[in-house]
Each structure stands twice: as structure tokens, then as C-alpha cells.
Amino acid sequence: MQWEIVIGIETHAQLTTQSKIFSGSSIAYGAMPNTQTNAVDLALPGVLPVLNQGAVERAVKLGLAVGAKINSPSIFARKNYFYPDLPKGYQISQYELPIVEGGSIKIQIGETEKTVHLTRAHLEEDAGKSLHEDFQGMSGIDLNRAGTPLLEIVTEPDMRSSAEAVAYAKTLHSLVCWIGICDGNMQEGSFRCDANVSVRPKGSETLGTRCEIKNLNSFRFLEKAIDFEARRQIEVLEDGGSIRQETRLYDANKDETRTMRSKEDANDYRYFPDPDLLPLEIADSWIDQLKDSLPELPEARRARYITDLGLSAYDAAVLTSAREIADYFENLLELLPDQAKLCANWVMGEISGRLNKEAIEITACPITPAQLAALLSRINDGTISGKAAKTVFESMWQGELERNADAIIDAKGLKQISDDGAIEQLVDEVLAANAQQVADYRSGKEKAFNSLVGQVMKAAKGKANPAQVNAMLKKKLSA
Amino acid sequence: MTLSVNDVKRIADLAYIEINEHEAQATLGQLTDIFDLIETMQAVDTSTVEPMSHAQDVVQRLREDKVTESDQRDLYQSVAPQVEAGLYLVPKVIE
Incomplete structure (x- = not known):
């Protein structure tokens, strides 16, 4: 039988605020345990949460960037469960009336474009951290992370392969970084994905029973976990079995998923509106102001590169994979206005290649767009060959002769004979x-x-x- | 809605609270009284009333995104039963 994989993704994006979502404690990463907590984060009796404007702003920005509806009012709810790193006994989240509803994201798989619809995005607080080793039968609790603002972004079950899921996750990652609401640091857990995976016979309209794979903190793990999980479900079904709805964990060392908890043990979260927080109203004038503050979005730039500059969909997607890359490309293009393809080739080729090799970001690129433009214009006017240009590039990268292309060409005698x-x-x-x-x-x-x-x-x-x-x-x- | 003693035990389980049979029965009685009260309230016709998410008709005020707190770990941990290496120690719970 031919099977179809159906995937929906929930992403927790940590927001780039200074302080926590409901208190004035810092959210800086890597502090000594429990040094960034106050009475609200510790859930001491009698405290009240006060909502951070910066977290609301960032949620609205995402909503605007994906063409979603901004709910006003939106309301906060208590999600009840008992765990020591959640001292209140509930997480403040949103249930009915999340701040962002609907919207969509376009993803690019090779030269094919696809739209992934979003269900919602809601604000919530992160929990603390439990450490189970080293404490003789006890668990150690660090509450620095408790109260860190998160935006949970939920898709419809629109993806049909791990490749599409990864393309979505990368596009969302680049978008949240692009609009500055999340730093995107996956090692530090600032951007983590849960994948809901089910399979069904190809052509079927009904969804199969799904399993949720938790806390995938790299694109590679997301891909491998989905591939493993889909294979596992197909095997179970082909052997005449049935899938139990459950939460599973991905073990990267063994490259497999395993049961974390089944539906029967699943928590009954008993959501209800949090009486400590009033309905959140967002004035239209505030939304307009935030709309004006958004930079040109990756999708718009991609379209502009294809239509106005004549670049391929693939080139446009690569150049807009991060705002810093697109900005570098545009700064270069400004100096060589008719050379879009040449500029694109050098940014995607020599520059990206070298950055990858040295594992540095384009913001730390030793060669400025102006220096590179000086080099490329010497290819254009026939002074040097494309091959010699690579030699000059290497010298510039090493910092020779103050990265002056002409000086390097002279010093190395690379001038072409054009006479x-x-x-x-x-x-x-x-x-x-x-x-x-x-x-x-x-x-x-x-x-x-x-x-x-x-x-x-x-x-x-x-x-x-x-x-x-x-x-x-x-x-x-x-x- | 009627509550069974098994519901009570499940709620206790989710809350990591240990209760014996006697306590479960006593709690069932108390919770059933509360449910009766809710049922009395639910008998009121509210079909023409707009639902509210909060009892007060005011909206949420927002706080400026600024760090206003300093490290007071020692003060907070002075009342904790057990701490080690800056961590609060609790009976082991692994999900």
C-alpha cells in the first residue's frame, strides 16, 4: 500500500525581551541557578503577574508577518499540571482567544512553493529546569527559566514529508529572526519544535491517529525523528496493528522515538481563564504602529528578487534565508546595480562557502560589500579573469593590503592582457x-x-x- | 454531573497527592456539594448574557519591558527546606 505522511508542527519561540513575561526578572541565558527569580517566578503566596508589553508586541509582529488575525481581546488561561519546576502548579498560557489566529507561511522545496497554514500562535510562560543527577534521590530545581516569554506557533496538518517539515521550520526560524522577535539560538533552546506525525493510505481524507514527538532542537533531528516515526507507524499498521495516540521522545543517539506517555496517562490540564489577568486589548493604532516598524519581509524580498532582478526562485530563497545575507547582497548590488546575477553568485558561492568553512556569520564577514564590489567591478571591466578574481578574494579574506582589490591585483600581477x-x-x-x-x-x-x-x-x-x-x-x- | 470516587483518586494522582480510602470518600462528599452549587447556578438562564472572561469589566495593563529585579537568591532560599549548589531540592520526580 502507498502511505501518506501527515505532519503538523508546534514551535516554541523564546521572545527577545529583556525581562520575563509576568515579572521584572532578567531572562539572560547562562546565569547561576536561581539568581534570576523573584517572588512572582517562585510563586510565593499573594503575588500577581503583570504582563510584559514587549512580549505582546513581539507576538503581534509575528501575527502581522504571517497575515493572521490579531485577537482583541485575547485572554490568558491556566494550564494545570503538577511538576516541581512549575511552582504555581499551573502554567499561564492561552487557550480560548489566543493573541494570533490563522495566517500562513510560504515554503520553498527546491523550485516548488507550498503554503503552510497556521492555526494559532499564543503567548505563554516557560517552566523552570529540573536536574535529576547528583542529588542522592532528590531533584534540583533551577527557576531562572520559569516565566521566560514564549510564543507557541501551531500549524495545520499541512506537511506531507520530513523535507516539507524541515523547510517549514527553517522558514519560520528565518522569519522570527528576521523580524527580531526571537534570537533563533537552537542550542540554547530558543527555538524548539514538536512534530505531530500520522500516516494514512494515500488518497484517504481522514487523518490517522497521531503521535507527538517532543522537543526537537535541530532541523536534522526534526527530519530524522519524523522519518523514523513514519516508518514505525507504517510498520505497525502493515502488521495489522493500530497506533496509540501518545507523546514520544526522539533519542538522537539511537535514532529512534520511544513512548514518553500515552493518552491514558495524559494530563487533564483543566484549562480555565486566569482570574489574575484581565482580557488583553490591543488598540488598532498600536497594531498600525507595529506594522510600520516591521522590515520588508523575506517573502516580499524573494518576490522582488525574482521579478525585478531576474534571479531564480532558488537563488532568491537562498539570499533571503537570513536578513543579514539579504542585506549584504543588497549593499553589494547597490554598488553594482546591473550585476544582480554576478552579485548573487559571489554571495552564495565564495562568501557563503568561506563563512561556512570558518563557521562564522555573515555579520562577521571580513570582506565588506564595498571591498567585494571593487573586486567584482574588475571582473566586469576585463581587468582580471574570473579565475584570478578568486585568488584576489582569497588575499582579501586573509586581510592582505587592507583588502584593496586593485592593490592586490597590482602586487600579484594578475592584470589580464587586454591590449x-x-x-x-x-x-x-x-x-x-x-x-x-x-x-x-x-x-x-x-x-x-x-x-x-x-x-x-x-x-x-x-x-x-x-x-x-x-x-x-x-x-x-x-x- | 456526578463525581465518582475514581475521579477523586485520578485528580489526587495528577496532583501527586496521596490520599487513603477514607479521605477519598470525604473529599468526594465535599466535591459533590460544590458540584451541586454549580448545578444550581447553571440552572439560571444566561442565554441572553454575553460571556465574560473576567468578573471585572476592565482591561489588562501592561508593564514596560525592563529588568527591575536584582539577585535575591540567598533571601529566598533562606526559607527553603533544602538547597544545594543554588538549586532547590525536592523529592525526585521524573516524567
């Missing part, structure tokens, strides 16, 4: 010395031509402008 007279002389010498090949070419052996070009380039020590050599040779041979 017609000089090239004619070289061509004449080669033709005179290779009478046999000239005869071969004239008798119809096209290959002989390439050999002659090679001889000229060799005589010029690789510095002759190839286009001019070709033209000159053609002219002489047909004379």
Missing part, C-alpha cells in the same frame, strides 16, 4: 609555431581550435583575456 596589439602578437607567434594545428583546424577539426587557445593562454601565462583571444584567433584563422 589588442599584445594579444595579436601572442596569437601570431602561436600560429607560426603550430602550422600543423592550423592546417587541422582549416580542414574541419574543431578541436584544434581549443588547443590553439590553450597555447596562447600558456604563452600569456594565463593572463590574456580569453574572450579577446578567442575573437583574435577566429579572425586570424578565417583570414
Whole structure:
């Protein structure tokens, strides 16, 4: 039987505020245990939460960026469960009337575009951290993370493969970073995904029983966990079994998922509106103000690169994968306005390649767009060949001669011979010395031509402008 | 709605509260009284009343996003039963 995989994703994006969602404690990462907690975070009796405007702003920005409805009022609810790293005995979240409802994100898989619909995005607080080792039968609790603002972003079950799920997660990741609401740091847990996976016979309209895989903190784990889980479910069903609805954990070391808790043990969260928090109203004027504060979005830039600059969908998607890359590209393009493709090739090729190799971000790129533009314009005006440009690039990367392209070209003697007279002389010498090949070419052996070009380039020590050599040779041979 | 003693035990289980049979029966009686009260209230016709999410007709005030708290761990931990390496120690619970 042919099976279809159905995937929905829930993402917890930690918001880039200074302080917690309901208290004035810092959310800076890596502090000593429990040094960033106050009476509200510790749930001491009699305290009241006060909502952080910065968290609301960031949620609204996401809503605007995905074309969603901003609910006003939206309300906060208590999600009740008992665990020591949640000292109140409930998490403040949103249930009915989340702040963001609907919206969609376009994803790119190769040259194909697909739309993933969002169900909702709601504000909530993170829990603390439990440490189970080293305390002789006790658990150690660190509440620094308790109260950190999160935006949980939930999709419809719109994805059909792990590749689509990864494309969605990457696009969302780049979007939340792009609009500055999340730092996207996956190692520190600022962006983590849960995947809801089910399978069904191809062509079926009803959804199969789903399993939720929790806390996938890398794109690679997301892909592998979904692939494993889909295979597992298909095997169970093909053996005549049935899928139990449950929460599963992905074990990266064993590359498998295993049961965390089944539906029967699932918590009954007993959601109800939190009486400590009033309905949240968001004025239209505030929404307009936040709309104006948004940068041009990746989707709009992508469309502009394709329509106005004539780049391919793939190139446009790569260049807009992060705002810093797109900004670098545009700063470069501003200096070489008619050279979109050349600029794109260098940003995606040499620059990205080198950044990857050294594992640094484009914001730390040693070569500025202006320095690179100076180099690329020397390819354009024929001063150097594309091959020599790579040598110059390498020198610039190493910081030689203050990364001045012209100075490096002079110092290394990379200037092409573009002078017609000089090239004619070289061509004449080669033709005179290779009478046999000239005869071969004239008798119809096209290959002989390439050999002659090679001889000229060799005589010029690789510095002759190839286009001019070709033209000159053609002219002489047909004379 | 009627509550059974098994519902009481399940709620106690979710709350990590240990209760014996006698306590479960006593709690069932108390909770049933509360449910009766709710049922009395639910008998009121509210079909023409707009639902509210809060008893007061006011909206949420917001706080400026600023860190206003300093480290007072020692003060808070002075009343904790057991601490080690800056952590609060609790009976082991693993989900």
C-alpha cells in the first residue's frame, strides 16, 4: 500500500525581551541557578503577574508577518499540571482567544512553493529546569527559566514529508529572526519544535491517529525523528496493528522515538481563564504602529528578487534565508546595480562557502560589500579573469593590503592582457609555431581550435583575456 | 454531573497527592456539594448574557519591558527546606 505522511508542527519561540513575561526578572541565558527569580517566578503566596508589553508586541509582529488575525481581546488561561519546576502548579498560557489566529507561511522545496497554514500562535510562560543527577534521590530545581516569554506557533496538518517539515521550520526560524522577535539560538533552546506525525493510505481524507514527538532542537533531528516515526507507524499498521495516540521522545543517539506517555496517562490540564489577568486589548493604532516598524519581509524580498532582478526562485530563497545575507547582497548590488546575477553568485558561492568553512556569520564577514564590489567591478571591466578574481578574494579574506582589490591585483600581477596589439602578437607567434594545428583546424577539426587557445593562454601565462583571444584567433584563422 | 470516587483518586494522582480510602470518600462528599452549587447556578438562564472572561469589566495593563529585579537568591532560599549548589531540592520526580 502507498502511505501518506501527515505532519503538523508546534514551535516554541523564546521572545527577545529583556525581562520575563509576568515579572521584572532578567531572562539572560547562562546565569547561576536561581539568581534570576523573584517572588512572582517562585510563586510565593499573594503575588500577581503583570504582563510584559514587549512580549505582546513581539507576538503581534509575528501575527502581522504571517497575515493572521490579531485577537482583541485575547485572554490568558491556566494550564494545570503538577511538576516541581512549575511552582504555581499551573502554567499561564492561552487557550480560548489566543493573541494570533490563522495566517500562513510560504515554503520553498527546491523550485516548488507550498503554503503552510497556521492555526494559532499564543503567548505563554516557560517552566523552570529540573536536574535529576547528583542529588542522592532528590531533584534540583533551577527557576531562572520559569516565566521566560514564549510564543507557541501551531500549524495545520499541512506537511506531507520530513523535507516539507524541515523547510517549514527553517522558514519560520528565518522569519522570527528576521523580524527580531526571537534570537533563533537552537542550542540554547530558543527555538524548539514538536512534530505531530500520522500516516494514512494515500488518497484517504481522514487523518490517522497521531503521535507527538517532543522537543526537537535541530532541523536534522526534526527530519530524522519524523522519518523514523513514519516508518514505525507504517510498520505497525502493515502488521495489522493500530497506533496509540501518545507523546514520544526522539533519542538522537539511537535514532529512534520511544513512548514518553500515552493518552491514558495524559494530563487533564483543566484549562480555565486566569482570574489574575484581565482580557488583553490591543488598540488598532498600536497594531498600525507595529506594522510600520516591521522590515520588508523575506517573502516580499524573494518576490522582488525574482521579478525585478531576474534571479531564480532558488537563488532568491537562498539570499533571503537570513536578513543579514539579504542585506549584504543588497549593499553589494547597490554598488553594482546591473550585476544582480554576478552579485548573487559571489554571495552564495565564495562568501557563503568561506563563512561556512570558518563557521562564522555573515555579520562577521571580513570582506565588506564595498571591498567585494571593487573586486567584482574588475571582473566586469576585463581587468582580471574570473579565475584570478578568486585568488584576489582569497588575499582579501586573509586581510592582505587592507583588502584593496586593485592593490592586490597590482602586487600579484594578475592584470589580464587586454591590449589588442599584445594579444595579436601572442596569437601570431602561436600560429607560426603550430602550422600543423592550423592546417587541422582549416580542414574541419574543431578541436584544434581549443588547443590553439590553450597555447596562447600558456604563452600569456594565463593572463590574456580569453574572450579577446578567442575573437583574435577566429579572425586570424578565417583570414 | 456526578463525581465518582475514581475521579477523586485520578485528580489526587495528577496532583501527586496521596490520599487513603477514607479521605477519598470525604473529599468526594465535599466535591459533590460544590458540584451541586454549580448545578444550581447553571440552572439560571444566561442565554441572553454575553460571556465574560473576567468578573471585572476592565482591561489588562501592561508593564514596560525592563529588568527591575536584582539577585535575591540567598533571601529566598533562606526559607527553603533544602538547597544545594543554588538549586532547590525536592523529592525526585521524573516524567
